[in-house]
Amino acid sequence: MSFFFTALAAFFLLLMLFLFVWQSLPVWRQSGLAYVTGESWYFRQQEFGALAMIYGTLVVSLLALLLAAPVGIGAALFTAEILPRRWRLPVKAAVELLAGVPSVVYGLLGILFLRNWVYDGLQYLDLLSGDTLLTAGILLALMILPTVMTLSDDALRTVPAAQGRAARGLGLTRAETAIWVSLAQSWRGMVSALLLALGRVLGETIAVFLVVGRRDNALPESWLSLRPLVEAGQTLTSKLGGSEINIAYGDPLHWAAMVGLALLLLIVVAGITWLGNILMRRKEGESYASLH
Amino acid sequence: MIETKSKGQSDPSETRTCILETRQLKVYAGKQVLLQGIDLGISEGEVFGLIGPSGAGKSTLLRCLNRLIDLDQGLRVEGAVLFHGQSVRGRAMDVDELRVRVGMLFQQPVVFPLSILKNVIFGVRHQRKIARRDRLLVAEKALREAALWQEVKDRLQTPALKLSVGQQQRLCLARTLAMEPEIILMDEPTSALDPKSTQAIDDLIMELKKKRTIVLVTHHLNQARRLCDRVAFISAKSGEGGRIACMGETETVMSRTDLAELSDFVGCEQGVTCCES
Ligand SMILES: Nc1ncnc2c1ncn2[C@@H]1O[C@H](COP(=O)(O)OP(=O)(O)OP(=O)(O)O)[C@@H](O)[C@H]1O
Numbered sequence: 001m002s003f004f005f006t007a008l009a010a011f012f013l014l015l016m017l018f019l020f021v022w023q024s025l026p027v028w029r030q031s032g033l034a035y036v037t038g039e040s041w042y043f044r045q046q047e048f049g050a051l052a053m054i055y056g057t058l059v060v061s062l063l064a065l066l067l068a069a070p071v072g073i074g075a076a077l078f079t080a081e082i083l084p085r086r087w088r089l090p091v092k093a094a095v096e097l098l099a100g101v102p103s104v105v106y107g108l109l110g111i112l113f114l115r116n117w118v119y120d121g122l123q124y125l126d127l128l129s130g131d132t133l134l135t136a137g138i139l140l141a142l143m144i145l146p147t148v149m150t151l152s153d154d155a156l157r158t159v160p161a162a163q164g165r166a167a168r169g170l171g172l173t174r175a176e177t178a179i180w181v182s183l184a185q186s187w188r189g190m191v192s193a194l195l196l197a198l199g200r201v202l203g204e205t206i207a208v209f210l211v212v213g214r215r216d217n218a219l220p221e222s223w224l225s226l227r228p229l230v231e232a233g234q235t236l237t238s239k240l241g242g243s244e245i246n247i248a249y250g251d252p253l254h255w256a257a258m259v260g261l262a263l264l265l266l267i268v269v270a271g272i273t274w275l276g277n278i279l280m281r282r283k284e285g286e287s288y289a290s291l292h
Numbered sequence: 293m294i295e296t297k298s299k300g301q302s303d304p305s306e307t308r309t310c311i312l313e314t315r316q317l318k319v320y321a322g323k324q325v326l327l328q329g330i331d332l333g334i335s336e337g338e339v340f341g342l343i344g345p346s347g348a349g350k351s352t353l354l355r356c357l358n359r360l361i362d363l364d365q366g367l368r369v370e371g372a373v374l375f376h377g378q379s380v381r382g383r384a385m386d387v388d389e390l391r392v393r394v395g396m397l398f399q400q401p402v403v404f405p406l407s408i409l410k411n412v413i414f415g416v417r418h419q420r421k422i423a424r425r426d427r428l429l430v431a432e433k434a435l436r437e438a439a440l441w442q443e444v445k446d447r448l449q450t451p452a453l454k455l456s457v458g459q460q461q462r463l464c465l466a467r468t469l470a471m472e473p474e475i476i477l478m479d480e481p482t483s484a485l486d487p488k489s490t491q492a493i494d495d496l497i498m499e500l501k502k503k504r505t506i507v508l509v510t511h512h513l514n515q516a517r518r519l520c521d522r523v524a525f526i527s528a529k530s531g532e533g534g535r536i537a538c539m540g541e542t543e544t545v546m547s548r549t550d551l552a553e554l555s556d557f558v559g560c561e562q563g564v565t566c567c568e569s
């Protein structure tokens with residue numbers, strides 16, 4: 001039965017992939033791989049290079065994950081290990097409430113507060129505005145924080161209390177027990193929580209759209225440069241969510257280029273999900289042992 | 293009070309150094325009393341038994357001794373526990389250090405989902421730095437002491453969860469022994485085990501008492517008779533919390549007939565044992 005549904009899901013995914021590949025064929029014919037590696041996107045000149053948007057998506061997502069992971073896991077550890085047990089459920093309920101807030105609300109809050117805070121806080125860097133990749137990254141981090149936290153908490157709950165008691169009985173400190181028992185036995189759940197969050201971040205549109213600046217062709221001079229973080233940029237989703245998609249509809253090549261962006265996004269998200277599945281499906285014991 | 297009477301009994305081991313002592317130890321869960329005024333002294337090198345009906349508070353008492361009770365939220369402890377004369381509950385006490393010196397063996401074996409080797413050195417490697425090549429030596433010593441070495445020496449890298457429950461319990465013992473504790477608290481260490489594994493643990497306790505002090509909670513009076521130098525009988529009238537009804541040399545306590553609770557307990561247990569054998 002579960003096989004049937006897996007097959008059904010795979011079928012629809014393939015159908016979708018096929019549709020997007022087919023729709024984006026013109027741009028692949030015109031540019032080939034340069035569509036992915038091309039640094040400039042000028043649709044009036046029929047020039048379509050998606051690299052700046054891929055870069056924007058990756059930067060924003062990684063930033064969000066980098067910020068949300070330590071805070072979210074730390075908060076989960078705090079509620080699980082330090083907070084009195086009777087507080088754990090109310091805190092979890094509150095956090096889950098936050099996880100359900102629509103992203104457009106986060107976007108508006110971003111415009112209202114975060115944008116100004118980034119602009120004021122980083123004044124010494126001579127920002128042009130508060131709409132930057134960094135702003136989008138922080139906003140996304142805030143958005144996924146509740147998810148990361150509550151799923152990490154779920155993962156921590158799967159560790160039997162007896163294990164912690166045994167470790168404390170062996171003279172391990174609270175911190176050592178948190179690391180070598182709680183984290184060691186739940187890190188896979190946390191990684192899957194992060195991957196889920198990553199999937200959400202990659203596909204998130206409206207919140208990013210509102211604070212990312214939507215500047216085309218924003219690429220750094222050097223790949224290691226951090227400067228683009230504090231400049232406006234564009235992600236795959238903010239491009240797709242903008243008005244250009246309506247302009248593109250009349251022109252087959254331009255339309256193909258836009259659909260191609262969705263195809264790239266789909267591939268990345270599917271890849272992440274697949275990775276998460278593999279990680280979860282490997283046998284419990286093995287990977288826990290390999291951590292030590 | 294019966295406590296005073298039992299204390300008054302001459303106790304030859306009182307001349308030996310007393311390393312663990314409780315004074316008017318009380319434990320409350322909210323308004324409910326779990327233990328009311330426990331006074332006992334455990335001397336170096338003895339096997340001290342705690343017997344009594346289920347729910348009397350034996351495990352609770354045991355957990356007070358190395359402060360594992362701190363992990364239970366909502367319990368309040370009063371009175372003193374002295375380890376080498378130093379207050380266990382004082383600010384100066386490093387509780388993690390205390391738990392290294394006063395080890396614990398639980399009713400159910402709790403092994404970590406790791407290899408046998410890693411289980412054995414799980415505690416000790418946090419306590420002191422052990423060079424990688426010495427780990428095997430440390431593990432071997434502890435496993436030999438727990439009489440498990442012969443059975444696992446060829447598969448130290450396999451998951452400990454694959455061991456039988458009896459072997460797991462001895463693995464837990466090895467893990468505790470690796471820390472070289474002065475006292476080992478055992479909370480019904482054989483109640484989850486079959487007769488053969490029980491026998492193995494019993495033999496081990498006999499062997500261990502040459503070097504270490506053991507506090508043994510047990511339901512089996514035969515086990516107490518065989519292993520314990522002294523026992524304390526803990527009883528609890530419903531709703532009152534546990535107290536020491538009598539304490540002394542094992543045989544003296546067991547043969548007392550003037551205590552209704554005790555003879556009830558002994559009589560009933562013996563009945564059961566007779567039927568079993
Ligand atoms: N954390 C707690 N909160 C409230 N009550 C508790 C708590 N821990 C134990 N108790 C109560 O304290 C009493 C003594 O429990 P304890 O486990 O010490 O008994 P025991 O003598 O070890 O029994 P057994 O032989 O069945 O193991 C029981 O009535 C139990 O319900």
Ligand SMILES: [Mg+2]
Nearest residue numbers: 350351352479
């Ligand atoms: Mg008990």
